[in-house]
Amino acid sequence: MLELILPKKFCREYVALKGGNSQLITFMAVVLGVKPLMDDWIRKDKLKDFKKICQKYKLCLKPSAIFADINNPQLEKTAIGKEVLTTTKTRGFPLEVKIDGEVHIFIAKIKSNLEAGFKNGWYPLVVKNRVINKPYIDYIKFGYNLGYPDCCVKFYQKYNDWRYYSHLYEILKNTKGKPSFLANPLTRLVSLSYIAYLPCSFNCSATIKKSKKLRALIQQKEPDFIKNVDQILKTPFLVFYEDMIYGFEGKIVKNRLYYQKAYFFGGDLNKNLYQSKLEEGNNLFIKDKKVFILRDNKIQTKIIFPKTKQKPIVPFLIQFQ
Amino acid sequence: MNTFIQIRKQFKKIAGFELKKRQTNSLSEKIIKKDQLFEDLARLYFERPKKFNQLLTGLLPLINQKNNSNETLLALVGYLYYIQEDFQKAKMCFLKCINLNSQNLDNWIDLAFTLRHLGNDKLANGILFNYDYLIHYCHFLKLSGCSFLKLKNLISKIFQKSLEKFNQNDS
Numbered sequence: 437m438l439e440l441i442l443p444k445k446f447c448r449e450y451v452a453l454k455g456g457n458s459q460l461i462t463f464m465a466v467v468l469g470v471k472p473l474m475d476d477w478i479r480k481d482k483l484k485d486f487k488k489i490c491q492k493y494k495l496c497l498k499p500s501a502i503f504a505d506i507n508n509p510q511l512e513k514t515a516i517g518k519e520v521l522t523t524t525k526t527r528g529f530p531l532e533v534k535i536d537g538e539v540h541i542f543i544a545k546i547k548s549n550l551e552a553g554f555k556n557g558w559y560p561l562v563v564k565n566r567v568i569n570k571p572y573i574d575y576i577k578f579g580y581n582l583g584y585p586d587c588c589v590k591f592y593q594k595y596n597d598w599r600y601y602s603h604l605y606e607i608l609k610n611t612k613g614k615p616s617f618l619a620n621p622l623t624r625l626v627s628l629s630y631i632a633y634l635p636c637s638f639n640c641s642a643t644i645k646k647s648k649k650l651r652a653l654i655q656q657k658e659p660d661f662i663k664n665v666d667q668i669l670k671t672p673f674l675v676f677y678e679d680m681i682y683g684f685e686g687k688i689v690k691n692r693l694y695y696q697k698a699y700f701f702g703g704d705l706n707k708n709l710y711q712s713k714l715e716e717g718n719n720l721f722i723k724d725k726k727v728f729i730l731r732d733n734k735i736q737t738k739i740i741f742p743k744t745k746q747k748p749i750v751p752f753l754i755q756f757q
Numbered sequence: 758m759n760t761f762i763q764i765r766k767q768f769k770k771i772a773g774f775e776l777k778k779r780q781t782n783s784l785s786e787k788i789i790k791k792d793q794l795f796e797d798l799a800r801l802y803f804e805r806p807k808k809f810n811q812l813l814t815g816l817l818p819l820i821n822q823k824n825n826s827n828e829t830l831l832a833l834v835g836y837l838y839y840i841q842e843d844f845q846k847a848k849m850c851f852l853k854c855i856n857l858n859s860q861n862l863d864n865w866i867d868l869a870f871t872l873r874h875l876g877n878d879k880l881a882n883g884i885l886f887n888y889d890y891l892i893h894y895c896h897f898l899k900l901s902g903c904s905f906l907k908l909k910n911l912i913s914k915i916f917q918k919s920l921e922k923f924n925q926n927d928s
Contacts (some may be wrong), residue, residue, distance in 0.1 A: 501882075517789030530882050530916075534924045555874045558885075567789050568885050571870055573799035573840055593803060 437685060437699050441628060441665060443658040449489050453482055461654070461665070462632045467493045469545055470650040472583045473553035474632070477503060477524075477538040490543060497543050498554050501561060502529040504537035517567030520560055528561025528568070553581040584633045585642035592634060603634055604675050605750040611637040617669035617756035618647035622681050625703030628668050634678075638756065672755040674698075674720070674727070676741065679707055682714060688755045694719045713737050722751050761827060764819055768833075771811045772801055779829040782862040784892055792863050795836045802840050813837060822850070828857050828864075835867060844874040852905055859895035862888060880909060883916035890915045 442451055443460075450463050465471035478486045480502060490497045503526040505511065511525045512518055518525075529535050540559055544550035556578040558570040579589040595606040604622075615638035623629045630647035655662045672693050674682045679702040686695030698714040714720070716736040717729035727739035741749045768776040774797060782791035802809040817837065820830050835850030851868040858864060869884035884891060894900070894911060 516787045520789065528886070529923075530886050530920070532920050532924075551876075555876075558870070558873065563886055564889055566787075566888075568866065568888075569789055571799065571839070571867075572796040573802070574870065576799065576803060590803070593800075 437668065437671070437683065437697070441661065441668070443654075443661040446654070446657040447493075449492070453485055453489060454478070457627045459632070460627050461630060461650075462627075463543070464654055465630075465632075465650050466495060466543055466545060468650065468653045470583075470646060470653065471632075472546065472549040473542060473544045473581050475500075475540060475542050475553070475557055475559070475582075477540055480535075480537055480539050483539055483541075486541075495543050495545055496547055496550050497541055498550055499531055500540045500542065500554065500557065500559070502531060502533060502535055502537040502539055503527070503559075503561070504529060504535050506538065511562055515562045515565055515567055517569065520567055520569050521562075522560060524559075526559075526561060528559075528563050549581070553578065556581055579633070582633070583646070585636075585640065585646070587636045587642055588633060588640060591636035596634070598677075602677060602748055602750050604678060605748075605752060607634060607637055608675075608752055608754065611639055613639055615639055615754055615756045616644050617666060618651065619643040620669045620756045622673050622675060622754075623668055623683070623701055625679060625681075626701055628665050630665075630669075638754070670756055672753065673701070674714075674751065674753055676751050677749055679703055680709070682710070688753055691753065692719055692721045693753050710739055713739060722753060725750055727751055760819070761830065764816065764830065767816055767819065768812070771808055771815055772797075773808070776829065776833065779832050779861075779863075781858060781860055783860055784862060784889060790863055790866070791861075792832065794833065795839075795867070798833075798836050799840060809840070813841070825853070826857060828854050828861070831857070832864070832867070835871075839867075839871060839874075842874075844871050847871045848875060852908070855895075855908070856903065859900060860892055862892065865891060879916070880912055883912040887912075887915050887919050890919065 440457060442448070442457060447460060447464050447467060451457055451460055459474065459476055462471065462474050466474050487497060505527040507525050511527065512521070515521070529537070542550055542554045542557055544553060556574040558574065560567050560569045576589060576593060579592060591610070595601045595603050618630055619635045619638050619640050621629055621631050621634050624632055630650050631643055635643040651662060668683065671683045672686055672688045674693065681701040683699045683701045684693060684695035685697045686693060695718060698711065700708040700711060702708060713729055717731045720727055720729045725741065728735055729737050741751065765776045780791050782788055817834065820834055822834055825831055831850045831853050835847045835854065838847035838850065848868065848871045851864060851871055854861070854864040855868060865884050865888050869881045873881040891912065894915065900911070
């Protein structure tokens with residue numbers, strides 16, 4: 437299921453340069469004018485070639501800083517303010533420094549969008565062992581710069597605090613009606629989603645409208661690619677939290693998931709803690725926040741989530757239509 | 758002093774939370790940001806825009822920005838301008854804060870992001886990547902009360918030197 441899904445031609449250079457499909461659909465959205473801005477990371481030695489790709493697709497680009505020493509576990513232990521670091525933990529250096537690393541860049545079709553996004557788009561970086569973080573207001577405005585709907589920015593503002601909320605579970609609670617695959621963010625860490633953000637609900641109408649437009653435009657150029665992405669978006673998912681998500685070949689019937697195979701959708705494979713447990717069974721259900729894994733109606737094992745800093749963690753099953 | 762007490766009272770009445778005296782975030786304290794006022798005001802701006810506007814109309818006129826030597830009030834005004842996207846005025850406030858207290862990291866970071874919004878990326882980066890040198894040099898050179906031009910030169914020189922040093926070590 438998770439073999440590399442690639443377009444035949446459109447934005448294929450982007451994949452080749454980055455050596456994978458990371459942020460591919462987001463890049464397509466900017467090229468097609470559906471998304472006003474994106475930020476990305478390009479290896480410093482490939483920046484020149486990347487500029488050529490941007491020229492080809494009539495995009496403008498602005499570099500911000502160099503990321504080096506990315507995801508060094510030491511940063512998480514010693515940096516002052518480490519608790520505000522996001523998934524990418526990195527030291528930051530000015531562009532003029534001769535150091536190998538990834539250049540944080542902003543990409544847009546329209547110059548004014550690029551400038552506005554750049555100003556709000558500082559990434560939390562470790563500089564001299566201290567996290568340099570932008571003002572909170574810039575975070576919120578950056579959400580708008582990236583083209584996220586107002587309802588989703590406001591929802592994010594309220595619930596994106598892991599100390600008090602499980603953001604994905606809050607989205608589920610806010611979903612009235614059937615979840616739409618066009619508002620499925622669960623595959624975004626493997627770059628197979630039409631959205632690059634967490635929506636306010638799994639059937640947010642503003643999100644669906646944008647995704648629909650993007651999907652239709654990509655479909656004109658790459659119908660097979662879209663077919664594959666759609667298929668993945670519609671598989672059943674077991675969700676623990678943002679970077680601990682499993683997708684399945686199977687189906688959900690009356691709150692029980694029957695499956696043949698489980699795939700990790702969390703992005704960072706080091707966090708794939710339950711693959712082997714899931715492989716012990718062929719169906720599962722959730723009761724009292726515990727995941728019971730069965731094979732032919734006999735309980736094989738269960739997943740009881742250990743208490744961590746992240747609370748509360750509420751596992752749930754979902755399938756998008 | 759009386760005015761400060763009055764403003765704090767008025768602030769609490771409108772915002773619903775206290776305007777705390779700005780504390781120095783010195784490098785030795787190992788905190789990335791000490792003053793939570795900026796974030797609280799931003800939340801107020803999004804969640805209770807009417808209250809935020811009341812702060813602008815009811816509080817700003819009470820604060821004498823020209824001859825003010827109260828770091829708390831200058832930072833407050835700077836934040837109000839920043840949120841409103843009047844970055845030029847915000848810059849003036851944060852510069853005054855640095856002149857009053859150059860040992861406060863929060864003042865430097867606030868100025869740096871304001872400069873980034875004004876399109877002065879180089880100067881902003883000069884601060885963001887060399888905040889420690891700037892704090893030390895301002896103390897060493899006793900640069901309190903200096904002009905923006907003088908400060909700008911210092912930031913540029915330190916930035917240049919640090920780049921040279923880094924690139925020299927690397928090669």
